[in-house]
Amino acid sequence: MRVVSGTDALIIDLRKNGGGSGDTMTTFASYFYDDVTQMSSIVEHIGGQTHERQHWTASYVEGPRYLGRPVFILTSRRTHSAAEVFAYDLKNSHHATVVGERTSGDATSGSGEIDIGYGFSAFIANGQTVSPVTHTNYIRVGVQPDVEIAQANALLAAYTRALKTGKLNIDSDELSKEKTDALNDPKGALLQEIDGFPKSR
Numbered sequence: 001m002r003v004v005s006g007t008d009a010l011i012i013d014l015r016k017n018g019g020g021s022g023d024t025m026t027t028f029a030s031y032f033y034d035d036v037t038q039m040s041s042i043v044e045h046i047g048g049q050t051h052e053r054q055h056w057t058a059s060y061v062e063g064p065r066y067l068g069r070p071v072f073i074l075t076s077r078r079t080h081s082a083a084e085v086f087a088y089d090l091k092n093s094h095h096a097t098v099v100g101e102r103t104s105g106d107a108t109s110g111s112g113e114i115d116i117g118y119g120f121s122a123f124i125a126n127g128q129t130v131s132p133v134t135h136t137n138y139i140r141v142g143v144q145p146d147v148e149i150a151q152a153n154a155l156l157a158a159y160t161r162a163l164k165t166g167k168l169n170i171d172s173d174e175l176s177k178e179k180t181d182a183l184n185d186p187k188g189a190l191l192q193e194i195d196g197f198p199k200s201r
Helices: 022-032 081-090 151-165 173-184 186-195
Strands: 011-012 039-047 047-053 071-075 096-100 112-118 120-123 126-131
Touching: 011 151, 022 081, 047 081, 071 081, 071 151, 081 096, 096 151, 151 173, 173 186
Parallel strands: 011 071, 071 096
Antiparallel strands: 039 047, 039 126, 112 120
């Protein structure tokens, strides 16, 4: 986050992100909120009882928070689990714009593997994600993008919107010209960014 702290807009590519730790997701999400905020909870059904594990953003983060600037999250059908929660929560709280395809719709969770005997074990879902904003989740339907577009074109679409909505943090004629050129040819500018960062970056 220190590396990207000086940027005018941020694009987070989760198109091939299969998920991971819920705690890691919450820690990363904390950089985009200026106050402690409740994220989606995990509601589990264990032994006939219902338990809720709430996730809250951290009051302290080690790097600078990314506030007041456009954030875009790229998604596809290959975006799963914790990556979906991240996109879902930031979209619902209006902290990011989701660009791409609907995600996989994996809104379930489990407490771990269960021994079923004879050397076999099974992972059986016993919980689900619940948003404090929507009071539901995205099971089987996926996270609906704000800008629905083929995942192959999502980066260019987000980059073009970032150029239009992001405001330069530095008053520079060189950067202003670079931004104008990029707006005139966003695909060419993006290819240049990918091949090698311009000197001014």
